[in-house]
Amino acid sequence: MANYLVPGDLRYSKTHEWIKDLGGNKFRVGISDYAAKHIGDVTYVELPQVDDEIGKEESGCVIETVKSSEDVYNSITGKVIAENGDILNDNPETINNDCYGEGWLYEIQAASADDFKALMSPADYEKFLAELGD
Amino acid sequence: MSQKTPLFDTHRELGATMGDFGGWNMPLWYKTGQLKEHVATRTACGLFDICHMGEFIVTGNDTLAFWDHLLTNAVTSMTDGQAMYNFMLNEQGGVVDDCIVYRFSATRWMLVVNAGTQDGDHEWLKAHATGDVKIENIGPATGKLDLQGPTAPKVIAKLVGREKLADLKFFRFIPEIMIGGVKCLLSRTGYTGEVGFEIYCPMGDTKKLWDILITVGAEFGITPAGLGARDTLRLEAGLPLHGHEIAPGIPAVGTPWEFAINYEHEFIGKGALLANKGKLFVYPVIVEGRRKPGAHAHVLADGAACGEVVSDILAVSLDKKPAAFIRTTRELKSGDTVTIQNEQGTEFAAKVMDNPLWKGTSRKKMDAFL
DSSP states (O other): OOOOOOOTTOEEOTTSEEEEEEETTEEEEEEOHHHHHHHOSEEEEEOOOTTOEEOTTSEEEEEEESSOEEEEEOOSOEEEEEEOHHHHTTOTTHHHHOTTTTTOOEEEEOSOSHHHHTSBOHHHHHHHHHHHTO | OOBOOTTHHHHHHTTOEEEEETTEEEEEEOTTOHHHHHHHHHHSEEEEEOTTSEEEEEESTTHHHHHHHHBSSOGGGOOTTEEEEEEEEOTTSBEEEEEEEEEEETTEEEEEEOSTTHHHHHHHHHHHOOSSOEEEEOGGGEEEEEEESTTHHHHHHHHHOHHHHTTOOTTBEEEEEEETTEEEEEESOOSSSSSEEEEEEEGGGHHHHHHHHHHHHGGGTEEEOOHHHHHHHHHHTTOOOBTTTBBTTBBOOSSTTGGGOOTTSOOTTHHHHHHHTTTOEEEEEEESSSOOOOTTOEEEETTEEEEEEEEEEEETTTTTEEEEEEEESSOOOTTOEEEEEOTTOOEEEEEEOOSOSSOOSTTSOGGGGO
16 A cells, blocks of 8 residues: 555544644644545645535535546535635645645634544544555 | 556556556556646657557458458558557447557558457457457557657667668557567557657566666656546547547547548448438537536537537646537537536536647657657
8 A cells, every 4th residue: 555644633534635623613624645646636726715604525625637626525514714725726736745734725613623523533544544455 | 456567566666646447557647747747748758558458469361351341441551560540340330449450461460459448359359250360369468668759759769779760650660679678569659649659568578668768768858657647648639538539339420530430341330330420529629717527517509408528638738728528419610619517517618629639749750859
């Protein structure tokens, strides 16, 4: 199996998004190293707008690659409080180059941390990736 | 369990993201990324592992008649050392496979077919062989590397000598040539729209050939490229992918690849093609905006549904505009505008274009590149 970066301070979804706890039930969302490597070169990102309400398991934004259009599934029900268009609109490849840092997608304000707690821990996500076999 | 080529470990060392294609585990792109691999093939050269494709040697006194019946193009007009693009059709005019036939002599030929279709092709060939026709499946023993792009001739010239290449025309091949100590068949063909070669060698020598090409090609900007770039390059270059633009269930009429069908002879599927003329069409389109509509999106002209998207990519060499092939039941012309509606109901405007979208170097004189 290939090696993928799985930072220890994040939680993960089965659809390969990472979520960072910013405190105060605010969360930052991005895609994992596994996802960034599997979708290929990102060419355009359609981000949500601030104040959009997004439910759990709804599409939070769309990532366009050379070959495909990928929905990024939202794991935390809440309201969008920030999006990373300043970086991603002109440099969408930042998602490939720095998916856990500058390549973040949006931030969301939730009512509670319940959705966050239901996500996979880094250890569970690594196990999940191992089971995928690639 | 999908098959692996002799270069599997090499691909992993190069940081490839692997994917299944036609029953084989193949590199989709390397650490370099698909965009750079695509651009490198247009401006320098790309090296592709194509070991997954199938090859058959067909021999015997009745081979020419066999091809004439089985293949759509003017195979009887071919000369020794020539290759020709063909469709192999079923009785319904659908494409069993698209292929390249190589003529060594009137009684010795090679047929090169797609990866996922090769078992069915083998059965099809055997089922239609009559008289003195022998079919040998050399696919498992045959490796294939594609070296494509404007600096590809320089790489090969450095290994075989300039004079051996200077007269090699488009769709001609050298049946036996030593490349860095490996016995190869060198064909001036490809799937990218650029000048270049498809190189066949013993499967066991593939890694040796790959390493030699990478070493010698370094000064000419050689870049390993995956199936992702292969797809964006071929679509821009106006070439079909079996299962998309052409398929067993779709009569091969109204496509940009009519040149592969010669109606001056009798072949399987000819009647069905004649019966379906004017009913189906395939066109390349450029989509407005930055998003791709997605395969199987509906196509509408003047508000009426008339077809679907069969392939869609980002045309990297055309300002990264989204591009697609559409199949329609309505005849359109270059410059017409259609609406594409995807599964989510999002609508995109798209303009019908001439094929190909990108005119590469494939047909230029070899001299220009040496």
